[in-house]
Amino acid sequence: MAQSVISKVGLFLDIMWSRRDNIDYSLNRRSTLLALFRGSSSAMDACDADPYLKRAAKHHGEVTARPCPVCKKLEIRELRYAFGDQLGQYSGRIKSLSELEEMQSEYGEFRVYTVEVCLECGWNHLIYSFLLGDGRTRKAPRKVHTLEDDDWKPERELKSWHLHEKSLRGR
Numbered sequence: 268m269a270q271s272v273i274s275k276v277g278l279f280l281d282i283m284w285s286r287r288d289n290i291d292y293s294l295n296r297r298s299t300l301l302a303l304f305r306g307s308s309s310a311m312d313a314c315d316a317d318p319y320l321k322r323a324a325k326h327h328g329e330v331t332a333r334p335c336p337v338c339k340k341l342e343i344r345e346l347r348y349a350f351g352d353q354l355g356q357y358s359g360r361i362k363s364l365s366e367l368e369e370m371q372s373e374y375g376e377f378r379v380y381t382v383e384v385c386l387e388c389g390w391n392h393l394i395y396s397f398l399l400g401d402g403r404t405r406k407a408p409r410k411v412h413t414l415e416d417d418d419w420k421p422e423r424e425l426k427s428w429h430l431h432e433k434s435l436r437g438r
């Protein structure tokens with residue numbers, strides 16, 4: 268049986284008991300790298316990691332032993348994002364392997380996306396995605412009040428002209 272490029276390089280996780288519906292993005296990754304090395308796309312197109320993605324990779328990413336395919340430095344980090352209706356407000360958050368192992372027994376179905384990010388040059392690409400969960404349908408958990416909720420509540424809606432008028436009066 269032929270192995271994918273991703274599994275040859277060692278990008279797949281150890282098999283989790285509920286892992287299914289694997290999607291391997293290695294052909295897309297390879298075509299992006301070929302276009303970059305042939306000159307048909309620029310490094311600015313391929314190495315365009317958002318500052319928030321780089322910050323998340325720096326503080327929450329798992330260090331890998333692979334070199335960056337663009338700059339060849341050992342600054343590649345992997346991030347795993349979990350998305351699913353049953354996760355409720357926790358959907359879209361970065362999860363570690365140990366958290367994913369726990370979650371596969373607690374939730375019916377959610378998708379995990381793994382992204383590689385180079386902290387040096389900004390290379391980032393989706394590596395693979397897969398489904399986890401025990402398959403039982405559950406309701407999303409109740410929304411729990413977090414500090415994040417307080418950050419987004421403005422005390423009072425102010426129009427931009429109103430802010431400008433206040434600054435002029437203060438002079």
